[in-house]
Amino acid sequence: MSCTDIKKLEIDTPSCRSVIDCGEGAFEELMPQLLAGKQFFVVTDSNVHAIYKELFGGIFAGGGLYVLPAGEKSKNYTQLMRILKAMAAFGLKRCDTVVAFGGGVVGDIAGLAASLYMRGVHLIQVPTTLLSQVDSSVGGKTAIDFCGIKNIVGTFYQPERVVVDPAFLKTLPAREIRCGLGEIIKYGALNRDIYIKLIENKNRLKSAEFFRSVIYDCIAHKADVVKKDERESGLRKTLNLGHTTGHAFEMFYKRKSHGEFVLIGMYYELFIAVERGICAPEYAQSLVELIKKVITVPAYDDAGEASLLADDDKKNVHSGEVAMILPESPGRVRELRLKLEEYSLYMARCAQSLKDEDR
Numbered sequence: 002m003s004c005t006d007i008k009k010l011e012i013d014t015p016s017c018r019s020v021i022d023c024g025e026g027a028f029e030e031l032m033p034q035l036l037a038g039k040q041f042f043v044v045t046d047s048n049v050h051a052i053y054k055e056l057f058g059g060i061f062a063g064g065g066l067y068v069l070p071a072g073e074k075s076k077n078y079t080q081l082m083r084i085l086k087a088m089a090a091f092g093l094k095r096c097d098t099v100v101a102f103g104g105g106v107v108g109d110i111a112g113l114a115a116s117l118y119m120r121g122v123h124l125i126q127v128p129t130t131l132l133s134q135v136d137s138s139v140g141g142k143t144a145i146d147f148c149g150i151k152n153i154v155g156t157f158y159q160p161e162r163v164v165v166d167p168a169f170l171k172t173l174p175a176r177e178i179r180c181g182l183g184e185i186i187k188y189g190a191l192n193r194d195i196y197i198k199l200i201e202n203k204n205r206l207k208s209a210e211f212f213r214s215v216i217y218d219c220i221a222h223k224a225d226v227v228k229k230d231e232r233e234s235g236l237r238k239t240l241n242l243g244h245t246t247g248h249a250f251e252m253f254y255k256r257k258s259h260g261e262f263v264l265i266g267m268y269y270e271l272f273i274a275v276e277r278g279i280c281a282p283e284y285a286q287s288l289v290e291l292i293k294k295v296i297t298v299p300a301y302d303d304a305g306e307a308s309l310l311a312d313d314d315k316k317n318v319h320s321g322e323v324a325m326i327l328p329e330s331p332g333r334v335r336e337l338r339l340k341l342e343e344y345s346l347y348m349a350r351c352a353q354s355l356k357d358e359d360r
């Protein structure tokens with residue numbers, strides 16, 4: 002693999018320039034150069050650490066290390082404090098680098114730690130899940146969950162480098178591929194070219210050859226949005242498509258993972274989009290078909306009650322109304338705000354329509 006197969010993107014924002022390299026072999030090609038002569042500290046999780054053990058005696062040798070227990074439960078205050086303590090014990094300095102090596106959980110908490118430690122140290126994201134490669138490693142949002150609320154404590158902190166190497170996806174379990182496809186289908190609802198690619202390949206969404214081929218497209222879409230609106234005052238909100246309901250259900254039901262809840266959220270919100278005449282039924286159906294290729298959407302008995310947790314997601318709530326981004330037509334979306342009670346009724350009706358379908 003040569004450098005020419007690695008595509009580069011840059012996000013220039015008022016706070017920082019973030020350089021993203023994407024391509025098979027990017028990790029082995031670039032990481033040794035990026036770490037040469039530097040003191041660095043790697044944050045990873047227990048699964049990634051076990052699978053890629055040899056890297057800690059190789060490319061990552063000589064660096065500090067903190068291994069989080071794998072899973073969303075680790076995105077918490079206690080683990081954040083333990084990471085910061087380990088960084089201090091290692092003697093990390095302001096000019097040193099934190100490497101977030103793992104999925105979105107590692108990326109979010111290590112990014113937050115890097116932004117807090119000595120008021121900010123250098124940060125390199127090395128995403129190892131499909132979801133983190135297409136979405137969470139890019140754009141500089143960091144977070145932990147707190148008081149039972151997802152991502153409520155966090156910062157905007159751009160990684161100086163993001164090294165996206167699809168080779169890491171070879172060891173990823175099928176379920177995690179489905180989670181990444183959740184975010185990829187979200188991009189399909191935001192970007193016409195990605196939508197067309199998804200529709201043309203709808204029977205092979207889970208094939209490695211296919212999903213690897215759209216990673217760069219998704220990153221390019223996100224990079225373009227972040228360049229225009231780093232702090233989510235407008236355009237960046239579109240990236241939350243499916244997330245209003247997805248996060249509410251994630252907080253209520255917990256058992257599934259983030260990407261799966263994004264798809265479920267998209268499905269439930271599409272119901273609203275069609276009912277309100279925002280989205281043509283045929284277009285909505287084509288998105289539903291993509292969603293159903295990846296997961297079975299649950300007909301939750303208590304969807305109305307679960308959706309009330311959208312009220313806890315402060316970024317979605319504006320003077321008592323819940324905001325969500327809904328697909329209109331390929332490449333076009335719009336924001337809709339609904340009273341919490343009305344939104345909750347739609348959610349209950351959507352669950353009922355799923356039950357009726359199953360009869």
Ligand SMILES: NC(=O)c1ccc[n+]([C@@H]2O[C@H](COP(=O)([O-])OP(=O)(O)OC[C@H]3O[C@@H](n4cnc5c(N)ncnc54)[C@H](O)[C@@H]3O)[C@@H](O)[C@H]2O)c1
Nearest residue numbers: 048071072104105106129130132133137142169172173259
């Ligand atoms: N910051 C953002 O902009 C942003 C955007 C979207 C999602 N997120 C966050 O991302 C998180 C979800 O990320 P995720 O889906 O990557 O979850 P994750 O980090 O929990 O990873 C999923 C699982 O895959 C394992 N894993 C990681 N890489 C692997 C590999 N190469 N081979 C085998 N197993 C591997 C992990 O150990 C874990 O068990 C959520 O907390 C969500 O809130 C953040």
